[in-house]
Amino acid sequence: MPTLLESYQKHLAAAIDGRDFVVMGENVDNGSRISGLGKNLDKLSRTRVLNVGNCELTHVGAGMGMMLEGGNMVLLVKQLDFLLLGLDQMVNTLNWIRANARNRGKPLGSFTIITYICDQGYQGPQSSLVDLSGFCSLGSFPGFILQEYHQIEAVLQREVNRPGFRIIGLPQKFASRPVLQENAAYVDEANGVRLYGTEAETCIVSCHSSFASASDLRGRLGEQGRRASILLSAIMPGADPSLALAKQPDLRSVIIMDDAKGAVKWGDYVARKCLTRFPDLKLHFYERSLPQSFGVQPDEVAWDHSELFQPLSTP
């Protein structure tokens, strides 16, 4: 079984091979090639790999400018928090590009940022930002966190070649582990949803990097004779991930699982959609609590099942 990183490398190369792409990043053609994010891309036909200086704001702006001109860029970034420097471009420039859509004389290109999300623990007070949904919310653009083999293939093939902007994250704690692999029973690309299993009475909505934890919880529920599915939700402001719940006629409860650290989470957005569309469903939350300390601490989430598992496991 390939690792998550190997799966990413394979499917990114397949997505851009033979197409005009600029792949840009700091040390992208040197050393570890950004911890493997840029591995082998310089061997692809028609792909230009640019090693560039340390100026993330300019990199993001350059991607926007290239997209505006109809070009395609993949920007590889070592970790999500470096992108805080580029937020102006992701919000203001992107807004302008969308507002000006009707005047555009040529097709929009594609701009994708691919970055590690440093959630492997002990990064310290800095360099431990994991809330991709915060970025996506500010700029109202889609975000994807790669976690399952078929999802990785689908996201990279579809998104990297699609006009417009998005961020794709790799959870660093899973990068060198064997990738999870499961066929989705239902896919709704427009709403950023992949549904694993349908004959369920409980659906675990997996947000941010929680797919492995959701799989673990589904196993625990299964041991109790409870049938559970997983709805892997990409971050897509404006979408309605809850629509996929209608595919599960026996559904009685939904667990929102989100391992992001912020006070406002993507899981909260999904929960609002669920409550609006399916007010009779019971909603439970597996959400990471706000940090009690801003010093060094593990980023691995130790979920406390005791509070929620009992009501969930009771018929």
Add this chain to the structure above:
Amino acid sequence: MIRIRAWQHVVNERLKLGHFKIPVHLAFGYEALAVALTGTLHSPDHVILPHRNIAYQLAFAKNPQPIFDELMLRPSGGGGGVLGSMNLAVKGSPVLYTTSILGNGLPVATGVALHQKFRGTGGVTFAVVGDGAIEEGACYESLVFAKSQGLPLVVILENNDQSMSSSIHQRRCAIDWRAFTASFGVNYLAARGHLPTECDSALAEARRTCVGHGSPVVLEVSLHAYNQHAGASPGWAGDQKAISLADGPFLKPYNRDPLFHSGLTDHAENQRLFWECLADCDEETLAIVEPLLPAASAFSLHAGA
């Protein structure tokens, strides 16, 4: 040039009447630079502009009405009535992007220039920034990036010694742009913005140098901003909204007014051109303009006035 001046007068008069919901940043005194840019561009070139972009927009326009309509947020506006003034880009013009955020435009310009370089279009990206915006770290980053990648980028640094209501010495240390750009091998040129022929030749040289060296160029243009208009961020506290169409096209001090140096010394010809430009406006605008049309004597300035 007289056309841009006349059309800015029209916008100024409508600002006085409170016709616009949006902020409009007028640029009296920028006309020679704007006209020079239109004459410098080759077909594959692109332009990135800041919020005070109206002189350039009018210079690129054959007819001002789509711009006037955009300021009124009408669907017939050059930006479909959704971009407004600070972010206007008229379809079909060389203006690819405009930004209301200081320091936001240069990073985008590097991406446009990168695409031009890789596609081999032969085009150059012209990015306009002010002496306030250039203080943003993004501008330094972008210049280094552009030099490192050998990008076809000309940065026009509009130095009007003013950012909002501060002069340079009130807010920061002086920067010697010639020495600064030389420190990382970027070519530097300078011009005086009130002298049309100097703007023409400096921009042409900037483009030639950029293409010839395969390297970015910074062109610093000193400008006198005539702030006494009714638009947004007019400048210094105490500035009066004294600019009036009724007073004719020229502005005091005359020796810093590019129109005064435009070579149009025949006052009858000036008068004819000025009125002819205003005739392009729609009936609604003309109804505002006609009572204010300047007297013939307003066109009788001569060198040394």
